[in-house]
Amino acid sequence: MTAACTGSGVLALANNDSLYGWGYNGDGALGNGSTGVATNTVPTTVKLPSGVTVKALTAGRDHVLAIGSDNYYYAWGQGTQGQLGDDSLKSSPVPVKVYGLLQTPPAVPTLTSPANNAVDQATKVTLTWSNAAGLAGYQCQVSTDPTFTTSLIANDSTLTVQADTLTGLGFSTKYYWRVRSYDNGVLGQFSAVDSFTTVMVAPGATVLVSPANNAVNQPAVDTLKCSSATGAAQYHWQVSTNPSFSSFVVNDSTTDTMNVVTGLTASSKYYWQVQAVNPGGASNFAGPDSFTVMALPVTPMIVAPVNGATFQRADTLTLMWHRVSYASGYGVQVSDTVSFSRFIVNDSTADTMLAVTKLNNLQKYYWRVLAYNAGGANAYTSTDSFTTRIAVPTSPGLVFPKLSTMGIPRAVTFQWRPATRAEEYKIQITTNSQAYTSGDSLGYFKNALFDTTVSDTSAQLAVALEPNTIYYWHVGAIDTAGMSGFSTTWEFKTGTGLDAVNEPSGIPETFALLQNYPNLFNPSTAIGYQLSVVSQVSLKIYDILGREVATLVNERQSAGYHSLNFNASRLTSGVYFYRLQAGTFTAVRKMLLMK
Known part of the structure; x- marks a missing residue:
């Protein structure tokens, strides 16, 4: 009870825990220390002992009984019949302690939820605490002031359960709260003070950045981007094959403003939307926008070597296939097993050919090609095979210009005999008979003046030789297995004319x-x-x-x-x-x- 009346006086407990009295002060019933003033027309302070406040009070005709914050009973006013309980028959104009009587207060509640210093709490929150059962009620105070002297958000003493639900709290605000129980008119001590902080305000909306709406030819692994949203903690992404988003390809969240989406299907249209999220809520979805994944290229057609080809080069073999539309590159696999359980080559190129080197001689190989682009890769071609040749060709025999001949035309045509298994011939010409490359088993000229490859058994240089100069020349034969050793080296000396017949006009006889x-x-x-x-x-x-x-x-x-x-x-x-x-x-x- 926070107020009481004597026969003609009133006492009331204020919010600041001070006790005031006014009206008839007979026998000091107002407790203000005065007996000379019979009537007070304004409230005067009851003179409780220092540091003591009143938790509950009641009154008789000319005396008052109160329970102090120290849990002792206090009485004042008329005491001629022992009403004050202070072991006397005297009246008292100030509170005196009732002899030997101490009130046991209710237990102090333990705050349970939200946990102390909890963050990201909703603006509607239910505070709970634990205490002994069977108490009359509880007082819950909530404030933005940890001392509870100002800014009381709640001060509810009508609670009969161990919970209090608050609504309309501010965003991003720290609150302090405490609870005390009461029973039989006696207030217990307040609990320890806990605090919690409410969530921030819901974030602003984001904007879809890329890919642009209705974009086409997008990769199968696409990076979706949106703008930063004010206050966003995360971004919720949804990707679907239908604009109603009744099913999802992607339905997840990131802390970044981009999301790499994998497993998209070529030639398919997708719809996407994004919303910004934080503990305070979520923005509206931005979008939806749409994009279409690039169509796959068709499977290429193998050109060379043809399937089942034999006598293929082992040193350097060029694999070739047709270019196909929409391909940005080609994947090539070569294996010595038809199941491709291991690879000799597993490579990619933007070209329609790939040079394969260092193959084994007399070995069967299997190979296949696929085309790919940003939309993905198509199926491999059917598997083709080829077999390398084991033997290099024989060395060719030189024919013309003959060894140690003089006056050779400067536009001479070099000739040699065919070599067994040869497909091409390498001819080298130098002016230094000691110009062999050190340690070379095939006998290459070092720094040859002329070094070219031809497909027949003759060669005429595009540039005329120097006049009256000694030259050395030899020829090697090349096939799929590699190159033979060079022929024996012949020397000759040029004359001054371009060809064998002197033509002053410089006009050739033939095309x-x-x-x-x-x-x-x-x-x-x-x-x-x-x-x-x-x-x-x-x-x-x-x-x-x-x-x-x-x-x-x-x-x-x-x-x-x-x-x-x-x-x-x-x-x-x-x-x-x-x-x-x-x-x-x-x-x-x-x-x-x-x-």
């Missing part, structure tokens, strides 16, 4: 297309040809599939010896053909670009 030099080349090579009459000349370059890749000459030219330089820096490695047409004359030669 001819010379072998390019050097061959192999990277990226430039010289191509020479001769015209016996004025002609409309066309000189073009073709790839192995017969597609024209360059036009070097397309004009009318005078009779004579012609030479030009071809730069293949924009082409990929491989076999190319160059074709000369001059009037009715047509000739084709092969050259090999290796980068």
Whole structure:
């Protein structure tokens, strides 16, 4: 009880725990220490002992009984009949302690939820505590002030259960709370003070950044991006194949503003949306936007070597296949087992050919190719096979110019006999008979002046030799297994004329297309040809599939010896053909670009 009345006086307990009295003060019933003033028309303070406040009180006709915060009973007013219980028959205008009577207060509650210093609590929270059963009630105080002297959010003393639900709390605010119990009009001590902090305000909305809405040709592993949202702790991503999002490809959260989505299906359209989230709530979804994954390329077709091919090169073998639309690259696998349980090659390239080196001789290999792009990879081709050759060719025999001959034309045509199993021939020319490469078993010239590869048994250089100069030359034969040792080396000495017949006019008697030099080349090579009459000349370059890749000459030219330089820096490695047409004359030669 927080108020009581004597016969003609009133006493009341204020919020600041002070006790006030007013009205008739007969026998000191107002407890203000005065007996001379019979009536007080304004409240006066009851003079309790220092440090003692009143927890509960009741009153008779001219006396008052109260329970102090120290749990002792106090009485004041008329005491002539022992009403004050202080072992006397005297009245008292101030509270006196009732003799030997001590009130046992209710137990102090233990706060249970939320835990002390809890964070991210909802703005509607239920406070709970534990205590002995059977008490009359509880007082719960909540404040933003840890001393509870100001800013009381709740001060409820009508609670009969061990819980109090608060609503409408502020966002990102720290609150302090305590509880005390009461029973039989006696207030217990307040519990220890706990605190909790409410959640932050719900985040602002994000914006979808990339891919752009309705984007096409997206990769199968796509990175979705959104903008940062104010106050966001996480971003909730949803990706679906239908705009209603009745099912999900992705339904997860990240702390970042991007999400790498894997396992997307080629040629499929996807819808996506994002919302910002924090403990205070979630924003509206941004989107949905859509994007479509790139279509897969078709499976390529193998060109060379053909399936079941034999006598293939073991030193360097070029695998080739057709280019297919929408492919950004090709995966190539070579194995010595048909199940591809182990790999000789497991590589990728943007080109339509791949040079494979250091294969074993007389070995069967299996290979296959797939095409891929950002949308994924298509199936491998069916498995093809090839078998390498075991033996290198025999060494060729030289024919012309003969050993130790003099006056050889500077535009001489070198000739040699065919070598068994040879597919190509390497010719080297030098002016230094001691110019062999140290430790080379095949006998290469070191720093050869001319070093080229041709497919027939003769070669004419695109550039004339120096006059009156001794030269040394030899030829090696090449097949799929590698190269033979070079032939014996012959020497000869040039004369001053370009060819065997002295032609002062410098006009050749016949049309001819010379072998390019050097061959192999990277990226430039010289191509020479001769015209016996004025002609409309066309000189073009073709790839192995017969597609024209360059036009070097397309004009009318005078009779004579012609030479030009071809730069293949924009082409990929491989076999190319160059074709000369001059009037009715047509000739084709092969050259090999290796980068």
